[in-house]
Amino acid sequence: MTTHPTRPGTAVGARFGRWLSRALETHISLPLFALLPLIAIWVVTFHFIDAERRTATAAARDAAHEQVDTYEAQMVRNLTAIDQTLKVLKYAVETNGARGAVPALRRQGLLPPSLVFVVAIVDRDGNIVAGNQAMPHLNVADQAYFTAPRDHGGATPFVSRTLGDAFKAEPHLHFTRRIEDPAGGFAGVAMVSVDPAYFTSAYERSREGDLGLLGLVGDDGVARALRVGDKVSWGQRVALDGLADDTVIRLAVAADGVERYTGVRRLHGFPLAAVIGLAESEQMAQFEQHRANYLAGALAASALLIGVVAMISAWSWQLAKARRRERRAQATYAAASEASLDAIFVLRCLYDAQGAVVNFLLEATNSRAAHMTGIAVEDMRGRTLGELLPFYRVNGMYDELLKVVAEGIPIETEWQAATFPATGRWLQRQIVPVEGGAVATVRDITERKVIEERIRHMAHHDELTGLPNRSLIRDRLDQAVRNAQRNGNHLALAFVDLDGFKLVNDGLGHNAGDELLKVVGSRMQACLRRNDTLGRLGGDEFVILLPDVADNPLALTPVLEKIRQAVTEPVLIGDQAVQVSCSMGVVTYPRDGEDPKTLMMNADAAMYRAKDLGSNNFQFYTREMNASVEEKLMLLEGLRKALDATVAGEDRGGVDPDAPAGHFHLLYQPKIDLRTGRIFGVEALIRWHHPEHGLVAPPRFIGLAEESGLIVGIGEWVVRSACRQAQAWRDAGLDALTVSVNVSARQFEERRLVERVEGALKDSGLPPSSLELEVTESLLMRDLSQAVERMRELKAMGVSLSIDDFGTGYSSLSALKSFPISTLKIDKSFVRDLASSTDDQAIALAVISLGHRLHLRVIAEGVETEEQREFLRQNECDEMQGYLFSPPVAPERITTMLQAQSRDRGQRFKLVG
């Protein structure tokens, strides 16, 4: 069984292959191969040096050999000549006697030159008897050169050591030979003395050099003459023992220690040897020079070789490194592009003969690109864009590519794909120029587009109804105005505000309110043409833009009426039917404004006008409406000042009876008990005297005060003033009165209402039971539970509560029983036609009956005629107030009335004018 038998083999093979490929890279292989010539250079160099050395050594040996031959020959000849002279002397002495010998020889020219040789004859006693020069009178009988021939005779001449002596001061050698008498006895000595320099005078610098050696050495090993260079010396021992004749060896014979090629020749017939030495350093000087040259040459060649190889290797290494880096970059790019979520197309330009770009070659793509185009990566590579993705010619990408290549500036574009497989997808492409081509990156941005679309929709539409919001309306209006301006068209803009929406929202909850808005919105939408716009500004405010209408505003009436009616249709929320209406303000362009801002402002004004006119109608804008806005602003400013001034005035001290212009003041309307006809209470009513516009009617400024929040401050002032006034009457000992103060919805919502009332009572000292707060029915319905809570607190304090304008709102009768109230007030609208209208009579009767059943007192307001009073009295209405008895009057007047009442106590009261 073999399991994966090739596996280890291939691993090894792969490793080997990798190793081999690395080794084959120039920067590694070249230095390896360069080792060969390097080694060759040095082998050859050393070979040459060695050969040269051998040659030089042989030459030195030959020279030494040759010179020792020559020197030997010269030496032999000279010594022979000297011996000849000795023999001649001996003969001459033996023939002519010691005295006659020298002259005889001189005559015969047999004497050697006196310049070089000193010739002397010594007699048998050792006295020098003759010579070739003037001889000193000396006895040399004790000298070795005398005793040796005397005692030993012998065939060979005696050679002395070199010395200076009495015979001759300068150093010299003595050659002596025994002279015999005819009987063969010792007769004296023939002597030749020679300067040692003579024997080395053959020294030639050109031959032996500066350190060459030339010498004559005795068999006793003592040098007779030794010349090295110019210096001649003698007397030293020279070890020639190991030296055979006829050989040249390297040896340091002299004391200077210089190695020399030394040759020695023992001189036949003399106890002497000729020595020659050639200094190795000099003989090998040329070789050394050559060797240095060879080495220098080899070094230079090696350096050159190494330098060149190093350069090539370095270059190759750089190249390999660059290639590796490039490969790595390529791999990195490939990995990165493959991992990219974008489709990447690397494109190379294809040119025509004129050098213009005609097509693009796909060099590389990634799998994302394959996914996007539906063509496999391998199938794309090497193909042209034109044949592969022809639709790119028409979707603008091709033109962009040309532009990018030509201008070198990246281009980014978004488009919706029209071809399979990305059909319908939103794509974004970015084309970036690269050398000789471009890179196109394509990204699927569909998701982003969808989200963007949603965000854009959210930004421009109301979340609840899905209708355009304020910003989109504003955009559309801007556009519509521009179009109308350009085309000379007319457009209409209507602001729609739902009447009674707050009631639904507060009473039935926000969900109900939202549902209502949706239903009303869709109903209004149904009334409009396709290019009309319905939007929601917020809350219960809608806006309608009719971009193309007739010049005549009246032509708008049908559609507006249709909308109004659609809104008024009851809406079923849960299982409860709710009915609202709407107030509309309408403007047209260009009649009511030239620009969107003005148009909107005026539409708003018109809408408020419609509201003012009792809701459920539409109003076309008129210029006066703007005036009313201005007046409103003016009044608001006046109110603020008035409140400040009034409060400040009181702080200075007490109630100012003649309220100056600009201050608030209170009037009081008496309330009459219908059975007794007596004043039992007053209703405090605020009045405002504007410094410029005179007396301002309460409905005009109370609404404004409520809108602006000033009502809180004003209301507090009213309560405090009323309490103070009531207490003043009590202090004056007049009949006890209940003072009623109207509390607005805004005040009632205010958290600190109870506190404020308590404070007013405490400050004035008025018993709580003497204060009655009148609240409107609609006020209570806004937040039932909170209203009841608040009322209970006031009731607990002892303050009475009454419901004002009962019957005008949508009072829930079931809620009524939970209210801690003591009085119901019949609204003056029912009282007004009481005499003639049976409907009103029925309502009044119902209210009275209801009140009594609930154990509440019932008061009618706005009683102006005797008939009304009579009706009310007969139907057991408890109390009344109105012009029939007294209009609201200054407190002093009340004082007067009360005083009169106490005077006429018991009497039936009469009507007061």
Added chain:
Amino acid sequence: MRTLSLLRRLGAPLLLTAALLAAADGACASDLVVIVSARSPVGALRPDQVAAIFLGQMPRFPDGAEAVPLDQRLGAPLRDEFYVRVAGKSPPLLKAYWSKMVFTGRGQPPGEATDSTAVRRRVAENPELIGYIERSALDASVRPVLVIQ
């Protein structure tokens, strides 16, 4: 070890001698003539020619006749003066020169005569000979070829 320079040992007394000679008989010193036999056809010679003949480097006169030099006695002041003046060689140098010539077998120093008279007589007798004497010793038997001032 005795490695004394021969030149130095000999040089010092020699220079002293030369100085003494120059001082003692200065007039006499300059009166040195090179002579040949009156019968010799040889004309005037230049000092270098004379030196070459005496140093054994020129065996003939310029006219081709054999030339044999004759020295004064070894140690004669005239001889030393002659070699200094004509060949530029002091006695030690001259000795070294001839030592080498003799040792190597290339020549022998000139023969010697005991004094100027002997020189004159021998030169007069032999036309091949050439010698040198004091000027004062001149006579008709010989003919000066060079006067050394």
